Amino acid sequence: MDTSSLTEQARAAGLQAWNFRGRTLLPVVQGGMGVGVSAGRLAGTVASFDAVGTISSVDLRRLHPDLMERTGQLEGPEAKAQIDAANREALAREIARARGISQGRGLIAVNVMKALDQYETYVRQALESGADALAVGAGLPLDLPELARDFPQVALVPILSDARGVQLLVRKWEKKGRLPDAIVIEHPRLAGGHLGAAKVADLQDRRFDFDVVLPEVLAFFRQAGLEGRIPLVAAGGISSREDVQRLQGLGAAAVQLGTAFAVTCESDASEAFKEVLAGAKPEDLVEFTSVAGLPARAVRTPWLDKYLRLQERMQQHAHAKAHCTMWFDCLAHCGLRDGNAAWGQFCIDKVLGHALAGDVRKGLFFRGAGRLPFGTQIRPVRDLLHSLLGPLVPALPQEVAAA
Numbered sequence: 552m553d554t555s556s557l558t559e560q561a562r563a564a565g566l567q568a569w570n571f572r573g574r575t576l577l578p579v580v581q582g583g584m585g586v587g588v589s590a591g592r593l594a595g596t597v598a599s600f601d602a603v604g605t606i607s608s609v610d611l612r613r614l615h616p617d618l619m620e621r622t623g624q625l626e627g628p629e630a631k632a633q634i635d636a637a638n639r640e641a642l643a644r645e646i647a648r649a650r651g652i653s654q655g656r657g658l659i660a661v662n663v664m665k666a667l668d669q670y671e672t673y674v675r676q677a678l679e680s681g682a683d684a685l686a687v688g689a690g691l692p693l694d695l696p697e698l699a700r701d702f703p704q705v706a707l708v709p710i711l712s713d714a715r716g717v718q719l720l721v722r723k724w725e726k727k728g729r730l731p732d733a734i735v736i737e738h739p740r741l742a743g744g745h746l747g748a749a750k751v752a753d754l755q756d757r758r759f760d761f762d763v764v765l766p767e768v769l770a771f772f773r774q775a776g777l778e779g780r781i782p783l784v785a786a787g788g789i790s791s792r793e794d795v796q797r798l799q800g801l802g803a804a805a806v807q808l809g810t811a812f813a814v815t816c817e818s819d820a821s822e823a824f825k826e827v828l829a830g831a832k833p834e835d836l837v838e839f840t841s842v843a844g845l846p847a848r849a850v851r852t853p854w855l856d857k858y859l860r861l862q863e864r865m866q867q868h869a870h871a872k873a874h875c876t877m878w879f880d881c882l883a884h885c886g887l888r889d890g891n892a893a894w895g896q897f898c899i900d901k902v903l904g905h906a907l908a909g910d911v912r913k914g915l916f917f918r919g920a921g922r923l924p925f926g927t928q929i930r931p932v933r934d935l936l937h938s939l940l941g942p943l944v945p946a947l948p949q950e951v952a953a954a
């Protein structure tokens with residue numbers, strides 16, 4: 552669809568297209584999901600519809616049998632460098648794969664968690680491999696402008712949750728002569744994975760509600776002379792066209808969804824992973840403190856149920872370990888390795904790896920709290936975009952869809 556017809560069709564459908572950095576996009580972002588849930592296939596498919604697809608950068612070697620064969624069994628102090636190199640290679644491959652699928656349409660973003668030990672390495676690799684945007688959360692990416700200085704064409708998109716965080720980050724970045732190209736505002740009471748609140752007890756705080764945070768952030772932009780310069784992307788619990796309309800009415804330029812994309816046919820996760828997420832009922836979801844020290848939301852599957860029963864005892868016995876369980880040191884600060892008794896006490900790389908492989912008994916399955924547009928069904932990305940955006944993404948005729 553050409554630019555003017557997309558803009559007009561959006562208007563006719565009661566929506567706004569997203570004019571972002573000279574491109575006219577569908578106002579939908581597929582959020583980054585690790586480990587290996589949103590890689591090149593999902594991100595490339597989403598981008599091929601002129602939306603934004605995001606590759607999660609963390610431990611992508613798990614999707615590449617040759618890289619796993621090389622590094623899956625490594626132990627000892629030499630292991631880390633080889634695992635990190637395999638992950639850099641895997642990220643480069645997944646970006647190329649997404650590009651191949653999207654054929655120049657939409658945008659390909661790479662998500663990097665600030666809390667990762669190899670945060671800088673992944674940022675550099677994403678820049679060098681031609682990502683269109685970097686989306687960084689799980690910590691304040693105050694150093695991103697310096698890290699990306701030589702790549703001014705790459706959009707920098709912090710993921711935050713409240714107006715205070717936005718104000719702090721924008722003020723610091725302004726001093727470095729850079730503004731965020733967009734900001735994702737992720738709702739901790741609704742989103743999946745690691746959440747942007749200091750502790751589990753804060754998740755319900757009203758300051759995170761979209762009807763509070765969006766007007767507050769827009770008021771800050773006005774007062775700082777930045778009105779209209781930094782588009783906002785609302786994330787968490789979005790499942791319908793009415794949600795998109797309501798959030799655009801509050802001033803969001805676009806919306807970001809995670810769980811609903813994780814359960815699409817094109818998601819890079821296993822079928823078992825998708826079934827666990829799609830089959831979970833509201834009462835199956837649980838919030839807890841992760842090894843990264845942040846609250847997280849996931850499905851209460853057998854491993855998590857057992858862990859939560861043992862958590863307190865494990866925290867009482869927390870102590871610094873001689874080395875990381877996986878010799879990988881995925882996180883800069885890890886509750887288990889560093890013996891931080893207030894944080895989680897499990898190996899996150901191991902349990903997310905089990906989840907990716909579809910091991911329902913041993914895996915950790917992150918999930919948002921919201922309802923899914925198609926209930927328990929696993930459907931193509933096209934159907935999801937059509938349900939969110941109506942005529943902007945035509946549904947396939949039944950007979951073609953069935954073929």
Ligand SMILES: Cc1cc2nc3c(=O)[nH]c(=O)nc-3n(C[C@H](O)[C@H](O)[C@H](O)COP(=O)(O)O)c2cc1C
Pocket residue numbers: 581582583584585586588607609662664687688689710737741742743744745786787788789807808809810811813916917918919920921
């Ligand atoms: C399985 C899963 C893994 C996720 N992993 C990440 C991640 O690695 N980095 C990140 O910034 N956000 C992560 N998220 C959050 C999503 O990108 C997204 O912002 C959030 O899930 C939106 O809420 P929704 O699931 O209700 O749509 C994850 C979410 C899920 C469901």
